[in-house]
Amino acid sequence: MEKKYSVVRTQGEPDWASIPAGQVACPCWGTTYTPETTFQCAYQPGKALYIRMECREAEPLARCREQDGRVWFDSCLEAFLAPARQGSYMNLECNSIGTLLCSAGSERYIRQNLAESGLPRPVLRCRVDSDRWEIRLEIAAETLRGLWGLELVPGGRLYANFYKCGDETPQPHFLSWCPVDLPEPNFHAPQFFGALELL
Template identity: 35%
Template sequence: MGNSYNVTYSTKELRGEAWAKVAPIRLAHYLWEHDEAPYRPETEVRVYFTDEAIHARFRVYEADPVAVHSEGLNPPVYRDSCVEFFLQPMPEQDTRYVNFEFNSAGAMLAGIGSDRHDRDPAPGLRPALYEARAERGLVDAQGQVCWQLECRIPFAALAEWFPGFAPGAPMTMKGNFYKCGDLTPHPHYAAWNDIPEDVPNFHLREYFGTLVFER
């Protein structure tokens, strides 16, 4: 049984301090660790929706995030300091989900399919659609250094990829949120919902949590 999160509804897009009214999701499951003193960057994400889109803001407490893979379409950003949002909009009708992955420079990779090997890169061919915005070197109220990534997922795009999808409320979707850095100086993996498997793999729908959209 995965975690559940009630996604806040807003009549308008939130800016700056207005994000504080959205409850945070903490990525508390650190996975596939082998070091005696594993690297565990604190990560949270806040999610809300409007009539037009789903909005997410990740905050990661890393002072020196890696962002090497930022060129071209669908670069392998998971090798950098990376945050990810896997979303299954129609879990009862369609096994497919979209993976949205961003590094600390705002570069993104996205795909759609039903598992790790069945990925169509089409969602990542229009990166401007998601209005990703990354900020590095931020300092929070407690003096801790962090970086942030904001993005939006238009409902019109989901309707294009998932025939029969109609935005509204209430809606129930499935998904998971991740933090990773496969080729950083300190490789690490974190998730909102636990993945009790021996081999690193975020593409496991059976461990997705529930996202409830209500007004």
């Protein structure tokens, strides 16, 4: 059954306290460490898509400081977006110290860093508290238009999955919003994305 999430309209910075959250709660590949993780989305028509993710996790591992580096080895929050469940998709992978891996392409190992595309790179902000951490992403409408000809308009639709992972953390783990039915760890699987419906 297809998972769906309704993306609310906003006139500026979203009021996150009023926006429903989705649960990143599907353990994948034998994961037993399952910190509570949520996502929220909003959009401003013609301007930007906003994503907020939060994880109840103290002292997240954060070693990667190189932009577009191997952040998935750290404690990592990720949003993957696409115009369809096949073809090109964008991966945004973030650690708690503001390092962002952002690329696009149609294959896991054949990707272009967004920094090389000439399109605006998403803006990432992070916050770390004693028992949780969060990321906030702002993705310019110009970027989605340039990648896919996609417009942020009421009635529009994107496809996405949201993840929490940490390949080299003390308790390696893989969590997703939509289940990923593959034999080995691999989040590059748009065929399993859910739908984001723009209200």
